[in-house]
Amino acid sequence: MPTDTPTFADFLANWPIFRDAVLTGAFAGALLGFLGVQVVLRRMVFASSAISQAAALGVALSFWIPSVIDPVGHAAAHSGNPGVHSSIPLLFDPVVWALGTSLVATLLFTVNPVRWRITGEGLLGIVFLASSAFAVIIGDRLTQETHDLAAILFGSAVVVRRSDLVLVTGAMVSLMGLHILFWRPLIFVAFDPVAARVQGLPVGKLNAFVFLAVGVGVAFSTRALGALPVFAFSVLPALAALLLTTRLSLVFALAAALGAMSGAGGYLVSFRAETPVGATQAALAVAVLLLASAWRTVARTLARSRGAAASASSSPTG
Amino acid sequence: MLISLPADTAPSTMPSSSTSSSEPAPGGRDEGTSSADPLLVAAALEIGHDGAAILPPMDLRIERGTFWAIIGPNGSGKSTFVRTILGLDRPIRGAVTRAPDLRAAYMPQQATLDPIFPIRVLEFVLMGRIDRRRVAPQPRAVGGSGGAGAGGGRAPDHGARGTHGGLMGPPSRDDLQAARAALRDVRAAELERRLLRDLSGGQRQRVLFARALAADANLYVLDEPTAALDIATEREVLGLISALRDQRGASIVMITHLVDDGLSRADRALLLDRDHGTTLVGPAAEVRSAPELLRLYSPLHGHGPGPGPAEPPPSPPAAPVD
Numbered sequence A: 001m002p003t004d005t006p007t008f009a010d011f012l013a014n015w016p017i018f019r020d021a022v023l024t025g026a027f028a029g030a031l032l033g034f035l036g037v038q039v040v041l042r043r044m045v046f047a048s049s050a051i052s053q054a055a056a057l058g059v060a061l062s063f064w065i066p067s068v069i070d071p072v073g074h075a076a077a078h079s080g081n082p083g084v085h086s087s088i089p090l091l092f093d094p095v096v097w098a099l100g101t102s103l104v105a106t107l108l109f110t111v112n113p114v115r116w117r118i119t120g121e122g123l124l125g126i127v128f129l130a131s132s133a134f135a136v137i138i139g140d141r142l143t144q145e146t147h148d149l150a151a152i153l154f155g156s157a158v159v160v161r162r163s164d165l166v167l168v169t170g171a172m173v174s175l176m177g178l179h180i181l182f183w184r185p186l187i188f189v190a191f192d193p194v195a196a197r198v199q200g201l202p203v204g205k206l207n208a209f210v211f212l213a214v215g216v217g218v219a220f221s222t223r224a225l226g227a228l229p230v231f232a233f234s235v236l237p238a239l240a241a242l243l244l245t246t247r248l249s250l251v252f253a254l255a256a257a258l259g260a261m262s263g264a265g266g267y268l269v270s271f272r273a274e275t276p277v278g279a280t281q282a283a284l285a286v287a288v289l290l291l292a293s294a295w296r297t298v299a300r301t302l303a304r305s306r307g308a309a310a311s312a313s314s315s316p317t318g
Numbered sequence B: 001m002l003i004s005l006p007a008d009t010a011p012s013t014m015p016s017s018s019t020s021s022s023e024p025a026p027g028g029r030d031e032g033t034s035s036a037d038p039l040l041v042a043a044a045l046e047i048g049h050d051g052a053a054i055l056p057p058m059d060l061r062i063e064r065g066t067f068w069a070i071i072g073p074n075g076s077g078k079s080t081f082v083r084t085i086l087g088l089d090r091p092i093r094g095a096v097t098r099a100p101d102l103r104a105a106y107m108p109q110q111a112t113l114d115p116i117f118p119i120r121v122l123e124f125v126l127m128g129r130i131d132r133r134r135v136a137p138q139p140r141a142v143g144g145s146g147g148a149g150a151g152g153g154r155a156p157d158h159g160a161r162g163t164h165g166g167l168m169g170p171p172s173r174d175d176l177q178a179a180r181a182a183l184r185d186v187r188a189a190e191l192e193r194r195l196l197r198d199l200s201g202g203q204r205q206r207v208l209f210a211r212a213l214a215a216d217a218n219l220y221v222l223d224e225p226t227a228a229l230d231i232a233t234e235r236e237v238l239g240l241i242s243a244l245r246d247q248r249g250a251s252i253v254m255i256t257h258l259v260d261d262g263l264s265r266a267d268r269a270l271l272l273d274r275d276h277g278t279t280l281v282g283p284a285a286e287v288r289s290a291p292e293l294l295r296l297y298s299p300l301h302g303h304g305p306g307p308g309p310a311e312p313p314p315s316p317p318a319a320p321v322d
Helices: A008-013 A015-041 A045-069 A071-077 A094-110 A120-141 A146-154 A162-181 A183-191 A193-198 A203-225 A227-233 A236-244 A248-273 A277-314 B078-085 B121-127 B173-185 B201-214 B231-248 B259-265 B284-288 B291-297
Strands: B040-046 B058-062 B067-071 B093-098 B104-107 B219-223 B251-255 B268-273 B278-283
Touching (some): A008 A015, A015 A045, A015 A162, A015 A203, A015 A227, A015 A236, A015 A277, A045 A071, A045 A120, A045 A203, A045 A227, A094 A162, A094 A203, A162 A183, A162 A203, A183 A193, A183 A203, A183 B121, A193 A203, A203 A227, A203 A277, A227 A248, A236 A277, A248 A277, B040 B078, B067 B078, B067 B231, B067 B259, B067 B284, B078 B251, B104 B201, B121 B201, B201 B231, B219 B231, B231 B251, B231 B259, B259 B284, B268 B284, B278 B284, B278 B291
Parallel strands (some): B067 B251, B104 B219
Antiparallel strands (some): B040 B058, B040 B093, B268 B278
C-alpha cells in the first residue's frame, strides 16, 4: 500500500498554516544560538538546560494550580480545546509561569554558590533535577493537559500561537540588540571579570543581564518549541560556530545563523519526514555541529598539507 | 622606620598587634605629593578567607606616585591582599579607604584567563580602555608613540590621553591608537591579530602588560608582571613600570618574586609571610635588608637580595605628561 508522504510542495501550499511555527523556530534558534555563545564561553552549558527545565516546570504549574484552586471552572475552560488557554486568566498563562520560574532559576545562578558550600555546577544540577522531578510529578497529576505538557517537555508542539511568535521576535530584537550595544564590556566581563571589576565596570549588572537574557529567551522559546530544542539551540550552534571561526564577532553571527537554520530547517525536515518537530530541530542542530567539525578537520588537513608543500618547495635541494 | 610584627604568633590569633608605616619613600619620591591625599589607605587591615585572618593587621598608605613591591612566598597572602585593597574581597577586619578619583588597572596572572575564548591580542588590549568612570574627552595633544622600545623607560602615556569609547559601541580611534601604542611599547605590535591563547608564555605576558599600559589609571596593580619573561624582557618591563610612576605619576602595586630587581626599583615594600605570621612594611631598601626577608629568600633562592640596585632607574622623561 503506497504511503502518502508529504512533499515540500504540500508544505509550500500550506505555508500560511506553518508560517508562525517556522518563523518562531527560526527566531528562537537565532536568539538562543547568539546567547549560546556566552553560555558556552562561560562554561555554563548546563545552565540553559536547567533554565529550560525550570520553564517547563512553570508551564506545568500554570496548568496544575488552577486545577487545584477551581477544578470545575478549569475543566470547563479546557473542555472545548485542551490546547487553547485563551479563557485562562493572565495570572495562569503558561508563558507568565515559564518566565517566572526561569527568572527564579536565573537569579539563583547570579548568586555566588560558594557561600552555600556548593559549586556552580552543583547548583545547576540541583535546579535541573528539582525542576525535572517536579515537572514530571505535576504532569502525572494532570488529566486535561498531559499532551500539552509532554509537548513542552519534549518539544513536539506543531503549531505555535501568534503570541509566541510576537514574544520570541521581541526578545530576539531587544536582547540581541542590547548585547550588540554593550558587546565589549559583556565580553570583557565574561573573559576577565576581575580586571573588569577593577576598572569599574558593573560586573554584577552585566552578568545579570546575560543570565536574564538567557532566562527570558529560554522561557519564551520553551513555551513555543519545548525544552529539548531550546537546550539544543542554546549550546550546539555556538559550539559549531566556535569550530568554524576564531573571530569572536563572527562566532556570534554564525551561531545565530546556524540556530535559525536549525529552527526553521528542523520544522521543514520534520514535516517531510513526519518526525517530532522538537527532536528533529535538535537533531538538525547536532548534524550542523558534526558538519562543522568535519569541515574544520578538512580545512586543517588542507592547511597542513599546503604548509608542508610550501616548506618542501622552499627548502634547498640536493 | 621599619615595623615588624613578632613572628612567633599564630596569624589568626594576633589581632592585638598591628603594623603601621607612613614613612616617606627614599629619594624624595613622596615629595610633591600630599600625604593627606593618598590613593588608598588601609587601617588595621586584616585579610583572609571565610572570616579567618591569615595575617596580622596592617596599616599602610599608598601615596600617589609611589611604587610598592609586594613580596612573600607562595600562598603568603599577596593576591588576597591585592584583592582586598581593590575591593574584590572584603577585609576580615579593619578598613580600606580609596580616593574618589582612584582609577585602577589590573594585570592578572595569565593562568587565570580561559583559553576557550577566541580573543585576539588587539581586542584584549582594548579591554584596558573600557572604563565607565572615564568617558569625558581630554583635550590633550597626542604625541607619537615612537619606537624607543620598552627598555628605554619612555613614558607609556597613551593611556592618559584621548577619549575612551565608553561602554557602548565600538572602540574609538583614540582607543585603537592607545592600544597599538601599548603593544609597540612591549614589542608586541606584530602580535596584534594573533589569538591570545596561541601566544607563548612570554608573549602573553607582554600583551597582558600592554593592556594595563593602555588603561588610563592612576594605580596599576600587577600580579607577577615579569613571570615567564626572559631576563632582558624582564628588565624592559620593569623599566616601563618605573616609567609609569616617574612620568605619569601613577602608583604601582606589584606582586613579585624578584627580590633584587623588584625591590631596587620600588619605593616601598610589603613583605607577607603567612607561615611566620609576619607582615613587614616600609621603605623598600629597608625591607630588602630585613632579616625576615633574608630568612625567607636567601637560603633557597638565587633571587636573594644582593648588594645594590640591579639597574639604574630609567632616565627622566623628556616632557611631563601629566
